[in-house]
Amino acid sequence: MSICHHPDESTLMAYSAGALTEGFNLVVAAHLDPCPQCRQKVAEAEALGGELLGVLPAAQMSADGLDRVWDLIDREPADSDAVVLPSAAQVESRYDLPGVLKAYLPQGLSGVHWRTVVPGIRQYVFRDIDSGSGTVRLLSIAPGTSIPQHTHCGSELTLVLRGSYGDEIGRFRSGDMADLDDSVKHQPVADTDETCICLIATDDRLKFSDMFSRLLQPLVGI
Amino acid sequence: MLAVTTLESTPQDTAVEADLLASQSVEWLVCVANDRDRLAFEKLYEHFAPKVKSYLQRQGADPATADDLAQETMAQVWRKATQYEASRAAPGAWIFRIARNLRIDRLRRQRFHEVDLTETAEIADDGMDSHTRSTDRIDASRLPAMVRELPAEQFEVIQLAYFEGMTQSEIGERLELPLGTVKSRMRLAFGKLRAAIGEQS
Numbered sequence: 001m002s003i004c005h006h007p008d009e010s011t012l013m014a015y016s017a018g019a020l021t022e023g024f025n026l027v028v029a030a031h032l033d034p035c036p037q038c039r040q041k042v043a044e045a046e047a048l049g050g051e052l053l054g055v056l057p058a059a060q061m062s063a064d065g066l067d068r069v070w071d072l073i074d075r076e077p078a079d080s081d082a083v084v085l086p087s088a089a090q091v092e093s094r095y096d097l098p099g100v101l102k103a104y105l106p107q108g109l110s111g112v113h114w115r116t117v118v119p120g121i122r123q124y125v126f127r128d129i130d131s132g133s134g135t136v137r138l139l140s141i142a143p144g145t146s147i148p149q150h151t152h153c154g155s156e157l158t159l160v161l162r163g164s165y166g167d168e169i170g171r172f173r174s175g176d177m178a179d180l181d182d183s184v185k186h187q188p189v190a191d192t193d194e195t196c197i198c199l200i201a202t203d204d205r206l207k208f209s210d211m212f213s214r215l216l217q218p219l220v221g222i
Numbered sequence: 223m224l225a226v227t228t229l230e231s232t233p234q235d236t237a238v239e240a241d242l243l244a245s246q247s248v249e250w251l252v253c254v255a256n257d258r259d260r261l262a263f264e265k266l267y268e269h270f271a272p273k274v275k276s277y278l279q280r281q282g283a284d285p286a287t288a289d290d291l292a293q294e295t296m297a298q299v300w301r302k303a304t305q306y307e308a309s310r311a312a313p314g315a316w317i318f319r320i321a322r323n324l325r326i327d328r329l330r331r332q333r334f335h336e337v338d339l340t341e342t343a344e345i346a347d348d349g350m351d352s353h354t355r356s357t358d359r360i361d362a363s364r365l366p367a368m369v370r371e372l373p374a375e376q377f378e379v380i381q382l383a384y385f386e387g388m389t390q391s392e393i394g395e396r397l398e399l400p401l402g403t404v405k406s407r408m409r410l411a412f413g414k415l416r417a418a419i420g421e422q423s
Contacts (some may be wrong), residue, residue, distance in 0.1 A: 010408035014390060018322040019383040022332040029335035041412075043311065043339045043360060048415050049322065050315030051365040052384050055241070058272035059279060062289045066267055071299035079301040100335045130332055134388070154391055155401070181401055203391060 003035050007157065012038055013181035016045030023131030023201035026100060027157040027220060030199055031177045033098035041063070097161065101199070104129075104196040109162065109197060112138060120145030134202030141165065141190040149187035154204030156180045158188075240366050243269065247313035266313070267296050274321045279383040281325050290326055295321045312338050312362040325387070333372035360419055368418035376411040379404055 007028055014020050015028045024185075062068075077192050096110050105112060114122035120142035123150060129136045134154065138161075141147065158178040165172050167186040172178055180186070190196035248271065253262035274295045278288035297318050306316055319336075326334040372380070382388045382396065392406045 003422065006410070008405060009412045010405040013380075013408050013412050014383055017380075017383040017387070018326055018334060019387050019389055022330075024389075025332075026335045029337050032337045032339075037338045039337065041416075043315075043414060044419055045412065046319055046339075047312060047315045047360045047365060047419065048380075048385070049318040049384055050312050051272075051320070051362065051369055053273050053277055053382070054314050054366075055369060056273050056276040056385070058294075059276040059285075059288065061271050061275055065271060065289060065293055066264065069267060069271075069293045069296045072293060073300050076297075077301070079298075085278045091369075093362060098337075100337060126322065132391075154332050158364075181405070183402065204390070210374075 003031075003037075003175040003177075005170065005172055005195045006035065006038055006176060007031060007177050011065045011157070011179050012041045013045045013048075016042050016049060021131045021134075021201070021203055023126070023129050023134065023136035024155075024157055024203065025149045026126075026136060027159050027199055028131060029100045030082060030098040030161075031159050031175070033100060034175045046103065052216065088199045094143050107180060109138075112140075114140060131201050132203040134144070136199070136201045136203050139198045139200055140189070141192050141196045143195060146187055147191040149183045152202060152204065154181060154182060154202065156200065156202045159199045161199055163194040164192055165196045165198070166191040225410055241363065244312055246315070248308050249252055249396065251299075251303060251306055251313045251316075252308060254300060255306055263296075263300055266299060270299070270314075270317050271296050272315075274317065276319075277321055277385065278325060278329075281329060283325075283329055291321075294328075298324070301337055307340060311360060315360075315362065330387075341417050362419070364418040364420075365415075368414055372411060372414065376407045376414075379407040380411050383408070 011020070011024070011028060011048055015025060016186065032042060102108075112124045114124055116122050122140040124138040124140075126136040126138075132154070134156075139147075141163075155176070158172070158180070160172045160174050160176050164174070165188045167178075167188040169178065169180075169184070169186060171191070172188075195206065247266065250259075250262040250265045253259035254266065275285075275288045275292035278291050279355060295317065299317060302320065311319075323334045323336065326332050327420065363395045369377075371383070378397070379393055380414045384391075388396065390401055390404045390408070393399070393402045397404070
């Protein structure tokens with residue numbers, strides 16, 4: 001797989017800083033999973049985090065702080081809740097479903113409880129992930145179907161999990177990410193005979209361009 | 223005409239001190255990992271716990287909570303020390319990551335979705351991926367100078383993101399700047415960061 005579209009460097013920096021909403025954080029992590037280039041950039045931005053930590057003025061720790069750390073360590077000396085970070089081992093399933101998504105979708109993409117929005121477009125909204133005034137969702141777009149033209153009030157991150165789509169910006173395949181702000185107006189179309197499945201986070205509502213879609217908005221909730 | 227020489231010897235001294243401290247921190251952390259060395263850990267605590275507490279207070283934690291979470295961060299440093307790879311990250315960056323994740327978990331009650339940045343085996347279904355390698359080694363020795371020389375308007379945006387955990391939209395609102403300007407300032411700072419690290423990619 002070769003990834004052509006990446007998150008903006010400012011997005012990767014915000015990810016490293018811990019300054020994204022939980023929803024954006026998830027979508028970026030899902031892109032990092034198959035993208036070594038962006039992983040490298042995140043590691044660099046974390047190096048900056050370390051450097052910035054160093055220039056902060058030292059705060060006074062409580063007098064018994066160190067003793068209490070030893071207590072914590074003696075109570076639990078090893079890392080029992082060691083997080084098993086997603087590994088690159090699972091070749092096939094990996095691009096369909098990045099490791100970070102498995103906790104949310106234990107049965108994979110085939111087990112998703114889709115809800116039809118309009119013919120050809122289905123969605124699944126992640127209810128427990130905070131994304132500001134926006135949402136995190138999976139969108140399934142049938143071949144040849146297009147999403148009505150829209151802009152965004154805030155930002156939108158889209159990661160293609162399966163299939164591909166094309167819009168005014170380019171062609172997006174599995175692993176590609178579109179990192180859009182409010183200046184972009186686009187109309188994505190699933191452009192192969194395969195259903196296109198995307199993971200999308202917004203931090204505000206979409207603005208549809210035409211009247212019909214605007215009327216639709218409250219119904220579909222996107 | 224000669225430039226006016228000021229008596230500012232401090233930046234140089236600070237840089238030397240920072241270098242020394244960075245190499246000592248690596249040694250301490252490696253001693254904790256390999257030998258469960260309690261004395262080395264106490265050195266790490268002395269240096270990093272007050273910084274982590276300061277970081278957490280900047281993120282809005284009250285002093286008592288920041289103290290607790292700084293202790294918890296240091297306990298995790300002990301527990302996870304064997305996972306530390308000196309060739310991949312400076313101790314400060316590694317500890318920053320632990321503190322950041324703990325902050326999001328405890329202060330925001332959210333999850334930081336993390337992936338293994340040191341992943342080595344990149345799978346390419348066509349075998350032709352041009353980026354088939356692990357995360358490059360990061361040389362952090364030029365970062366202190368990079369941070370010092372960062373233009374004020376870029377530093378402002380960076381610290382609101384790193385220290386206050388503000389999203390780009392929130393930074394835009396705070397500074398009364400369009401989102402695009404916030405993003406471009408971060409991108410510029412990132413460019414300087416990459417140049418300082420050595421543009422390995």
